[in-house]
Amino acid sequence: MDIQEKARPPAEVYDAQFVPALFAQWGQVVCAEASVREGDRILDVACGTGALTLAAADIAGPSGSVVGLDVNPEMLAVARRKPAQIEWLEGAAEALPFPDNSFDAVVSQFGFMFFEDKPKALAEMMRVLKPKGGLAVAVCDAVENSPGYGAFALLLDRLFGKEAGNAFRAPFSLGEAGQLTAICREAGLSHAEVVRRNGKVRFKSIDALVSTERACAWTLGGVLNDEQFERLLNESLSVLEPFTVDSGAVEFGMASLIIKARKV
Template sequence: MSGEGDPAVDAAWAYERLHVDALFRQWAEPVLDSASVQTGLSVLDVACGTGALARESRGRVGSSGSVTGLDAAPGMLAVAEQLAPGVRWIEGDACELPFDDDEFDVVMCQFGLMFFADPVQAIREMLRCTKPAGNVTVAVWDALERSAAYPTSVELLDRRAGSDAANALRAPFVMGDPDDLRALFESAGASAVSINTLTGTARFPSVRTMVEADLRGWLPVMGVVLADELIESILTEAEHALKNYVSETGEMIFDAPAHIVTAQG
């Protein structure tokens, strides 16, 4: 895995610090509940990132269970391993999982499906690795237009930093249509497909923190690196553009809806 000082590791640490508590950690419990993760089960977290869901899974399955996290990014895995050395971390492709048929009781993917080169193939692979009595559980963000502050952020990036930066921020929301999402799973051979839409809460200490999380934490993960001078200029403009989401305490708080899909092979 990547060592200290590696730009990919630095980007992964920024992602962990700036995004996990603000957005992702809150979804671990509803995803684990939907997946019926409990003591003694073997669990796979696909596109695990820095391991937020896998870490929570470890507490659920206990010493009699096992948790494996897989990601294509060695920088993410380097951070995940430092945070949770008791989890088995593996570098690999979601579209060609390096596991046997029926290896896991539960296979999960939290906010990763939209980034796979072939989402249908990735779902097929997750179904293949799941035991007949188990399930595949996947979380994806709702559509951009239903995601509160992010349309404004995307417009700001498009205008100030260009289409590559704006598209990097659009990318997490491309699977927000429930009908299309169900069709995706069914075309992969899934059965008993269920979609539950829940609304989480994005909570950042300030507008600056939220936008900086995207500019310094998310965009580099997506291969878009902006100059510091441009970042500072965008942060200044964002203070005004996103002021309606600032609470009396100065925090930036807004709704963050997502779909949780459960399915069987």
């Protein structure tokens, strides 16, 4: 297993591994659901290292403006290295530091699952949105609907018990449309819609997938020791083999559920 990956800061691992393998593909999708257009002023909530923020900036162009906000300063430090005209701010989704009606579009991808007060965060996003502006918030669909990750979660259950398996499942905790609809109602978004969009996961190898999860502070980082990770890698070679393609790359589908709404 890649020891260098284990030693890198989590934000750098996220940007170098998770973004190209998983998150980069969703920027254009989420922006489309929010109807982002050239010249718009856009807010990306829980921007991380900027995968969605950069996509929004590409669409908005030089006549638009984009703000990326995240509660994690390490993520923002990586984001600020990106060669783009984006304003990066530290802040929480539940208390957005902007006046009412500030943005033409508000977007967020794969951070909502970890917000402390999800209805409050949605209400804040709608507050700072201009009338007729678009909102799009993406979360991971259920892990069972992602065959490779579903198999990986069951492997963790079998090897180390439900605690390890459930730690890995944390990003998939909102993967049910009815659950999202209930959160929207609590936030006062009675007109919101939840749609499913299909994507994929692709790592260069099974080792790369396991090494990335090993370094991930939000799931398995700190849950398993070195010996357990070595066992996990060895067992993954057979469990994930059905998902290998090309020269050892591992690839499988992963869907997203997207909350979309327009401010009246």
